[in-house]
Amino acid sequence: MNSAAVEIENLVKYYEGRCVLDGVNLRVPSGCIYGLLGRNGVGKTTIIRILLGLESASRGRTSLLGVETAKLTARDRGRIGYVAEGHHLIQHYRVARLVELYQGLAINWNEQFFAELIARFRLPMDRKIKQLSNGMRAQLNLSLAMAIDPQLLILDDPTLGLDTISRRQFLELAIDLIQRDGRSILFCSHILSDVERIADRVGILAAGKLVVDCQLEELKNRVRRLRVIFADAAPAELPLTEIISCQSSGRELVITVANWNEHKQAMLDTYQPQSCSEIPMSLEDIFVECTQTQPLSAAG
């Protein structure tokens, strides 16, 4: 079993009496790109902030690279790259000054790689951070995070505000990083096609709980959307468990079911449908189904 780059046990967080995270358990193995998904305000950024020690948990335990968050030393932090949503860089600094500060504090600094990234993104070193576009800030933030050659890269909606080409460059860089031995990425994004492209494991956060936590391929295999046509009117209810959503219209029934298996197929067959075809689902479709309806129990 791989050692974990990120480990969260029974994480609970209350904000002014409101439970934002309700016993989240999550494990990102070393060498994994983990896509953490969820709707706005569901607590993705809170999880990341707690992991990094920017805020405290109400209950539970979190660790990065095998070290508890509260016990992370400067050296441990030097092995973690972080690209924040909104890119919390020091706005009144010039790029060159920020780079100097970052470099001064870094434990590893790959000057050649950083120079390549700066040239690739055409980042102006003499401009103030607040004068950069959102996309440029994202590129600078990523370049800084990558230049320290991180063991673990935490990306909180990093491609927000980036154009298609920059997003692609960004993802290529992430893939480039992961190809190095034992590197891991925890990746939160609203752009599900990005997550689908690079993640090998996904977690879906809904109502404060991690309702899905499995390999991306496994998730796609587990969740099925079926179009079933009956000879007469579609039955009002099907005795199937783990139905995520069900829409009927005349003789047609479209159901989305978790953990589809032979037993469920046999159960459906007893209704002698005229036809039963599978509608392909993208990660986005699965995400919408999982977050719009009751929590799905596909964590595993």
Next chain:
Amino acid sequence: MWPLIKREFEALYAPLLLIALITGGYIIWLFFWLPTYLIPRAPCLGLPFVYSHLKLFMILPVFSAAVGALQMTTDRSSGISTFLSTLATSRNRIFAARLIAGIASFVFVLAALAIADAVLINRYCSLVPMDIAFLIRMFATAFLISLAGYGIGLLAGWRANKVLPVLIVILLLIPLFLIVFFTGLGWQSYLLLLAIALAGLILVWQKYRNVSL
């Protein structure tokens, strides 16, 4: 640690420049004033020399409180600690670097003044009798009252509102001056000022360690 300290000093360049100009101007004035005013009146006017420092010693706690408040309000408004604490450092180090730069800002003033005094005393001691012990007590009090003011400034500055810290600092500095006024320059005032300074610094350190960034 050095990049953090350097960053803190860079962030304070405007107040440091201001206090350097004030201190430099005062020292230059001292060098002109002492021979032209004090020497002809020697030996009975040794004390005015010492008391002339009071002007600077009154400014210093206000300056140190302003530095503390500025460090914290800038951090809060620019999210500096939020950024720094995700790098290869820790909150303790960030805070320590801040304290080093903040305390150094008023220690530099006291050090510059002490060096100027040493030069002046060395040059004119035979002409103007000085109460050296009293002078040292004044410096010690100035340091402690500035340290306490700095602690108050840090504590007051850690809030989003920019007006409130100014009011808090003004309100809390008055008791510091009253302590010195009523207890004089001695162990009693030293202990009180040190207790206030330590309480302020420990409180702000605890707050900083545990606050959400």
